[in-house]
Amino acid sequence: MSVLDITNLEAGYGGMPVLHGVALSVGRNESVAVIGANGSGKSTLVRAICGLIPILAGEVRLGDVSLQAIPAHLRVGRGIAAVLEGRHLFGELSVRDNLRLAAAHGARLRPGARRFDVAQVGALFPFLGGRMDSAVELLSGGEQQMVAIARALLLNPDLLILDEPSTGLAPKVVREIMAVIARLRESGMSILLIEQNVALAAECADRAYVMAVGRVVHEIHAGQWSTFRQDETLLRAYLGGAAGPAS
Ligand SMILES: Nc1ncnc2c1ncn2[C@@H]1O[C@H](COP(=O)(O)OP(=O)(O)O)[C@@H](O)[C@H]1O
Ligand SMILES: [Mg+2]
Known part of the structure; x- marks a missing residue:
């Protein structure tokens, strides 16, 4: 059964759709990547899942619950935790206080789902x-x-969404973060990973969707990563050739 199931999704800004007929799913214990060039609609997809922008058409389901009617701040209680672009931490507070706040929030909203503590x-x-x-x-x-x-994990999510966690970071730090995502995947966490770098996505995800101009234009199924990375035509067409360094 799927944790996340999106069908025919249209969402955008000011009533104008950026996403057109997007369909994707994340299974239980599955790590799924969304790759695509800048501006292809990846963060818009994350915002629609999290309820930060309205869904204009189609459906987003978490387990057997349709999320449309559930406001953004209550979606955490339904099992979604996201690390958005910009991170949105409390900068003046200590690391401990940021984590404690999340732990308290997670314990209150998802009392039965306790998986991580500080x-x-x-x-x-x-x-x-x-x-x-x-x-x-x-x-x-x-x-x-x-x-x-760490804060997202303390919300005890059924689905962890990461919007380009490696962007703008030094290669050594990117390695550390990817290693943690890989460990979370091994532990059975369901993950939706937005990642422009195909090589990094291949390390941390079972399969992937490729987006271009607001649509899912290609799917990389389990076991197809190496074929995709060698397909220059696909890479150029969808990602401007940005396969990223081989690892
Ligand atoms: N807040 C916004 N208001 C209007 N348009 C936006 C906004 N954010 C993104 N867009 C537009 O939506 C499209 C997809 O952007 P985005 O989802 O951020 O892409 P990605 O995350 O793949 O780089 C782009 O054309 C962008 O200009
Ligand atoms: Mg983005």
Whole structure:
């Protein structure tokens, strides 16, 4: 059964659709990537799933619940946690306080779903242990991204959505973050990973959807990653050739 099931989705801004007939799903214990060039609609898709923009047509279902009528702030309680572009952390608060707030929120909204506590996310991101009392705004971009992922996990999600977690970060930090995503995947977390870099997506996802101009234009099924990465025509057409470094 799917955790996330999207059919025929139209969503956009000011009543104008950016997404056209998008259909995708994420199964339980599955990690699925969405790849596509800048401006192809990936973050718009995330915003529609999270309820930050209205759904103009089609349906977004989480398990057997249709999300349309559920406002954004209640979707966490339904099992969605997202790390959005820009991260939206409380910069003046310490790492510990950012995490404590999320843990309290998660415990209140999803009491039966307890999966992570602060100590467990600390073990996933060992660096956090030494930085618990630092103000988040004093951390590097990569460290902030780790706090943002840790915070999302403390909401005890059924589905973790990550919108380009590697963007703008140093290669070493990207490796660390991808290793954590890979471990989460192995632990059975259902993940929707937005990622422009095909090589990184291939490391962390079972399969993927390729978006271009607001549509899903191609699907990479499990086991097809290497074929896709060698298909120059597809890569050029959909991603401007941006396969990313081979790993
Ligand atoms: N807040 C917004 N208002 C109006 N148009 C937007 C807004 N955000 C994104 N768009 C438009 O939607 C399209 C898809 O953007 P986006 O979903 O951010 O793409 P991606 O995340 O794939 O780079 C782009 O054409 C962009 O200009
Ligand atoms: Mg984006």
